[in-house]
Amino acid sequence: MKKYINKIFLLGSLLFLGTSCDSEAELTTLKAVSFPSEITVSSTKLVLTEDTADDQVLLVSWPEVTFPIEAPVTYAIQFDLIGDTSGANAWSKAKRVEAGADVLSKTFIGRDLNKIAVDLGLLPNVEGKLVVRVEATMDRKVYSNPITLTITPYEKSVVFGEIYMPGSYQGWGIETAAALTAIQKGVYQGYMTVDVGAGPGFKLNTARNWAQFYGAGETNNDLKNMSDTDFTLPGAGSYQIKVNLNTLKWSQTPYAWGIIGTATSGGWDKSTIMSYDHQKKSWKITADLVPGALKFRLNDAWTINYGPANPGTNTVNLDNGGAYTIGEAGKYEVTFTINEVDPASTGYPATATCTIVKK
Structure with a gap:
């Protein structure tokens, strides 16, 4: 009888261990997650212009993605060139735009979509192709199938003329500020003398008012729209000032x-x-x-x-x-x-x- 009891105990132990292993396997295996259907776009062919820069030009919509865990799902949109979406570095150069948690669409205005297209290498006024896909994130990332867009971006025009340089050297009066003249598209040049005892700070204004101006960005030579931080010159002396609104950079050279x-x-x-x-x-x-x-x-x-x-x-x-x-x-x-x-x-x-x- 003892012999049979030992066999039953051993069999029960094996069954318990087998059941435990099966349970653990089920708990540690991620269930497959995918987009239940295709994403959609409001248009697959877009011709962007400065006149529609502030208009809504593209709506990307997608279905809700269900993960096995109950928590908010964060969505983002990725744009890339077709040639950069395969191979070991696929989508590594993509432009990614956050959409938010549990949202199912994202609208793009012309200005933002144009910047994405140009930054990815599409030529202004030339028809080119991008692909767009949606990323869903919770405990992992999953992606929709991409859609191909045909986009013609535009080149932002910079009006020839003058920009203005109010600063400590003249009491910050925009009406009497030095003018920098356009020497090529988006590039301005002018001259400045800072007297001994005068402060070195200045701003750069697009008109003789304060409706729009640039101040210092990450560095003294970076232009940042409506920044409260003043640009600064090295000190007293005369300088040639160059401002490039295409690159949002400026430079100074001692000059007299x-x-x-x-x-x-x-x-x-x-x-x-x-x-x-x-x-x-x-x-x-x-x-x-x-x-x-x-x-x-x-x-x-x-x-x-x-x-x-x-x-x-x-x-x-x-x-x-x-x-x-x-x-x-x-x-x-x-x-x-x-x-x-x-x-x-x-x-x-x-x-x-x-x-x-x-x-």
Whole structure:
């Protein structure tokens, strides 16, 4: 009898262990989760324009995805190029947009969809293709089948003209702020003198008002729309300022015209630096001069200099060896005006103008 009891106990133990293993296997196996049906889009062909930048242009909708755990499901939309959706790095370059928890649709305005398309490499005004899919997340991520979109993005136009630079140097008055002139599409250039004791801060405004302006972003040289943080210049001195609204970057370079010659305090060895009058767009200085020669050069070097071909006129010529003659010692106001549209690409103009007036 004891022999049979032992056999029954052993059999029961094996059955218990087998049942336990089966239970554990069932608990640790993830149930398959998938989208119950296809996602839909309001249109598969879109031609985007600046005129419809703020309009709703695309609605992506999807069915509810059921996970075995009862909790909110978070959804997101992914866009990518067709060629980047296969292989080991599939969808790794996708643009992902959060939709939210337990929502079943997402609307895109033209401006946002255009940025996605351009960022992924579609060319402006050229028809291209993207794929879109929906991601559902809870204890894991599952994805819908993708839909192909045909999209023609647009290139954001930047109006030629001027932008403005209010700052500490002139008391923050937008009406009298320095203007930076467009030298190419979206790129602006201007000049600034910060006097000793003046603050280095400034903003960049798209018009002579405060409706829209840029301040510093992640760094001093990054433009951020409506940022309260001021841009700053290194300190007192004169600068050439360049602003690129295409890349949202700006830069400054030390830059100043000066007078040189035996009539000046520096002789032929050191320029006497002029200041930039941003309202008259002219360089000027009031200085004590002695009888002798006077001409103009940039950044205290002979690389770029102007002298008069005819000293009887107010016109000075690029790289001309001539000079004006100061006949009598005294205090003089000297101005120098040059049309520097874009010296980096077009060079310096052949002529500039000046005035030399004894006070």
